[in-house]
Amino acid sequence: MAAENKKKEKTATCYQDCCAEVFNFYLGHSGEHEAILQCVHSVLPEEFKRIGAGKSSLDVLGVGSGGGQVDVQMLTLFQSTFPGVQITSDVVEGSIKLSNNFKALVGKTANLKNVPFQWHIMPSEDYVKQVKATEHVKKFDFIHMIQMIYYVDDLASTIEFYHGLLKENGRLMIIVETANGGWDTLWKTHSKDLCTHTITEYRSSAEIKACLDKMGLKYDEHPVPNTFDITNCFNPKDKFGCDLIDYLTAKEDFYASVTSEVKEAILDLLKNKCSSQKDGKIMFDSTLSCILVHA
Template sequence: MAAEAKQSGYEGRYVQGFQFYLKHSGEHKAILRFIDSVLPGEFERIGAGKSNLDVLGVGSGAGEMDTQMLSIFKSTFPAVPLTADIVEPSTELTEEFKASVAKTPNLQKIPFVWHTMTSGKYEKQVRGKGDMKRFDFIHMIQMLYYVDDYAGALKFFHSLLKNNSKLLIVHEAANSGWDILWKTFRKELCTKSISDYLSAGDIEVHLKSLGLKYEKHAIPNTIDITDCFTQGSELGELLLDFMTEQDHFHSSLTPELRAGILDLLRNKCSTEKDGRILFDCTLSSILVYA
């Protein structure tokens, strides 16, 4: 499913599929629209009266979302010192993020600390030091799929919040196409980097069990998957590989399983408009209070 990077690696055919998905789904644009419409007001409330601000990005990838959020923070509180800690296991993506910062004038004076590691290793490192830096804003965008103990991760990162701060989680929505696909074929698909599938609905259940207050926003989005049903389409095969986390969808899975997945994608996960098949990849944004 869509994620900034697989915590176990970001390479090969998965990367091609991921980049194709981002280009054609417009997912980043959808998330950026949410950031621009909702977060400025949140940041004003979070930063009011504070003498410094500290932000933590977990699974930030190449930093497309981070640079926008940090820019908003910086423009909202231009005189307040701002720091950014970034947790991202991919060296390649971290270098892309650094290059992006170097091209963004209002971010160049922000002190960045780069943690090129998984969120699990970051947690272990922080606990080992015994000196927990706390943050005014933490975001985890499309990254919880690749965490072994997501409940533990949520509890840990929430514990790093300062007073009057927020934890932002962006994840695939309950009852979205992703949710239907991966829960229907959980046994067959959860065999590689994803050992179990969870939706934003599952995350909400856990937040409630912890007694945490949160608010939710829908981020509607679709992707045209018509090519997935066109025999011999390389783009369709690449997209199917990414959506099911296979190296080669048509050669990796049995004919019966392929047929079942394609039928589900077309009839349960998508809508048809003007002869095109549009997969529902709606996201949920969850803002968790400190």
């Protein structure tokens, strides 16, 4: 039973059950989705033109799509780039709650009514097993993995699997925290204290690119700049700040759950190594990397 519970912990995403609300709280404050959408609209139009050139249909796969806000924007962009071309969307997402949010969003988006959706409400590992057991495997023109690569067991095999699902001229888009950014600095410096539950091995763009280089895959990288205010995190009596630092460290009740030594070290690192000072505010560096892997 202990081994089974450990496996459940490893395959769960950080967005399960009540954690989905914590994730949405973070998105509401961090501006992360807005930064990603800005990248989508600046980088993907030309990529989509190359991907879809001469094709009569386009198949898209989202892995770890969450509530679907970014997916809807990308599908809409595909439609505007190739009006009249049939587009299908497959979605892999482990959270039932976020999948339901995604479905509700699709229902409210008029232009997606003619897009067939196939929902795979399961962790990535289970989807991999399902596909490998299928005789006729569906291939895709565009696969995206946004902020989910931290939660897979085996990085190399996961990239190899999804890259193998690409059609000719397809692209695999991986968006992940950038190397030496705030998240990377925090989680690698304090991996012993933080990598203890859902994330057992922190990965940034450095690990992704090293893996791609080792596999001999061609890719392009685009920075996705973003910062957000964590000033309130340094006040243990501020509920908003406490909720935010709980998310940053993946610790329930950070101020009460770590030793004073660890707490002091993490707070010092957050202020002086992970952030910059602007107008009296402490701005956390949450820059991302958008990595586009060629078929």
